[in-house]
Amino acid sequence: MTKSVAPASEPATTRSRPWRKSRKLDQWIAFWSVPFFFSVFGVVFVPLSWMMPPRSPSSPQAQIVDFMHSHNLLIACAVLILAFGLGPVSNAVYLMQIKRMSVSPVFRYTVMMGAITGTIVGMLFPLFCFGLGAFRPGYAPAILAMLYDFGYLAFIGSLGCFCIMWMAFGLAIILDKNSILPKWLGYYTVWQYVSELIAAPVWIAKSGPFAWNGLMTFWLAMTLFVSWQFIVYVCIFRAIKNQPDDELENAWLEPEPASTDTLPRASA
Amino acid sequence: MTEIAEEFSTGTGNTRNVDARRHVPGEPSMWFFVIGDLIIFGVYFVSYMYYRGQDQDMFLQGHAKLNLNIGAVNTVVLVTSSLFVALGTAAARAGKAPDALRLFGIALACGAAFPLLKLFEYIPEITAGMTPGTNLFFMYYYVMTGMHLCHVLLGLVILCFVIRNLRGPAKPRISFVETGATYWHMVDIVWLVLFALLYLMR
Numbered sequence: 001m002t003k004s005v006a007p008a009s010e011p012a013t014t015r016s017r018p019w020r021k022s023r024k025l026d027q028w029i030a031f032w033s034v035p036f037f038f039s040v041f042g043v044v045f046v047p048l049s050w051m052m053p054p055r056s057p058s059s060p061q062a063q064i065v066d067f068m069h070s071h072n073l074l075i076a077c078a079v080l081i082l083a084f085g086l087g088p089v090s091n092a093v094y095l096m097q098i099k100r101m102s103v104s105p106v107f108r109y110t111v112m113m114g115a116i117t118g119t120i121v122g123m124l125f126p127l128f129c130f131g132l133g134a135f136r137p138g139y140a141p142a143i144l145a146m147l148y149d150f151g152y153l154a155f156i157g158s159l160g161c162f163c164i165m166w167m168a169f170g171l172a173i174i175l176d177k178n179s180i181l182p183k184w185l186g187y188y189t190v191w192q193y194v195s196e197l198i199a200a201p202v203w204i205a206k207s208g209p210f211a212w213n214g215l216m217t218f219w220l221a222m223t224l225f226v227s228w229q230f231i232v233y234v235c236i237f238r239a240i241k242n243q244p245d246d247e248l249e250n251a252w253l254e255p256e257p258a259s260t261d262t263l264p265r266a267s268a
Numbered sequence: 269m270t271e272i273a274e275e276f277s278t279g280t281g282n283t284r285n286v287d288a289r290r291h292v293p294g295e296p297s298m299w300f301f302v303i304g305d306l307i308i309f310g311v312y313f314v315s316y317m318y319y320r321g322q323d324q325d326m327f328l329q330g331h332a333k334l335n336l337n338i339g340a341v342n343t344v345v346l347v348t349s350s351l352f353v354a355l356g357t358a359a360a361r362a363g364k365a366p367d368a369l370r371l372f373g374i375a376l377a378c379g380a381a382f383p384l385l386k387l388f389e390y391i392p393e394i395t396a397g398m399t400p401g402t403n404l405f406f407m408y409y410y411v412m413t414g415m416h417l418c419h420v421l422l423g424l425v426i427l428c429f430v431i432r433n434l435r436g437p438a439k440p441r442i443s444f445v446e447t448g449a450t451y452w453h454m455v456d457i458v459w460l461v462l463f464a465l466l467y468l469m470r
Binding site for chain 2: 014100108182183184187188190191194197198204205208209210215216220224
């Protein structure tokens with residue numbers, strides 16, 4: 001009797017709430033910060049500054065100087081460093097889901113620290129390098145060329161730092177017994193991060209498919225990463241949506257009057 | 269075809285048998301991984317052929333410096349190991365766990381020889397000055413064989429887990445044995461293509 005009543009009453013109460021009062025409002029804000037964050041990234045990286053797709057490592061010095069002095073590059077770096085603050089918010093959606101899995105907390109902390117170390121080198125270093133070149137017009141061309149190398153090598157050559165983070169994420173999904181995220185997503189994550197390891201040759205090759213703007217190191221890794229990222233967010237969207245309200249960590253914050261709280265207790 | 273039809277006609281008693289024949293061996297999520305991995309290696313093979321076509325002389329010169337003997341021995345080692353994995357899986361399916369254990373042990377020993385031989389191949393090449401920075405051929409050589417070597421090492425770990433599963437006091441899980449075997453056969457197939465592309469093609 002109670003079994004049939006409890007699940008029926010729960011979706012009814014969640015549906016009747018206005019979205020502003022949803023108990024998952026915090027998670028939804030974190031979730032929707034992601035598309036916003038990535039669209040700002042896309043607009044600034046490609047049409048505003050042409051930082052991406054990466055320029056050639058063997059381009060002539062005059063071209064490098066032109067690029068490093070462009071005014072749009074300075075604006076782009078300033079915007080990105082500001083928008084980068086959304087990164088921690090968007091990473092919260094992964095951590096919330098890993099916390100629900102039946103795995104050791106080590107995985108959660110590894111993902112957290114991996115995101116921090118990865119983005120400092122992979123995001124902030126390049127932005128500072130590119131912004132620095134545009135900041136003062138008087139730098140010698142050789143210095144600008146070095147900043148240019150530093151920027152791109154940090155951006156693409158540091159993908160390895162993210163590897164441990166995604167490895168922990170993938171393993172957590174595979175080992176999890178609560179089926180928070182689908183198992184195949186764990187395996188997908190594994191081959192996504194293995195393809196990030198291939199970023200290592202950018203430190204050696206200056207042209208061809210293994211340079212930092214090469215077919216294998218940039219285009220293949222990016223294609224895999226972007227499609228994977230998209231699918232991960234679809235899966236996380238469903239995971240947030242399917243989580244019962246009474247399992248939420250902040251369920252105790254808002255004592256609910258009447259039906260939903262009393263019913264499960266009565267059945268138990 | 270007729271066998272399946274017969275089994276259907278004999279009724280409910282044999283439905284499990286029909287299921288066993290129809291189902292995908294191993295866990296479906298492992299197949300997702302295998303197919304994805306083969307696609308990535310496929311992209312590597314196609315791009316290798318493209319760049320080889322651009323500068324065939326350089327690729328042929330690099331090819332001549334590779335150690336064909338160790339490559340051939342490694343191929344034999346991996347194929348033998350795969351054969352024992354297949355025999356072991358068949359034994360496990362037939363319920364002969366001790367036989368399966370022995371066969372998987374031989375497969376593991378053969379598989380473990382692969383990285384050792386690879387070491388004997390890499391070290392003289394690197395000391396002779398053939399590094400990934402030498403030219404595009406060696407870059408492809410080290411990246412592709414290195415990626416494959418990572419897969420072999422992971423495969424050895426998986427084989428150890430399969431052996432633990434077979435040895436354990438509980439009844440072995442056949443689906444896990446099949447999952448491990450699927451992965452190991454993939455490693456084998458990738459090596460066969462790599463061997464042909466890097467060592468044999470002229």
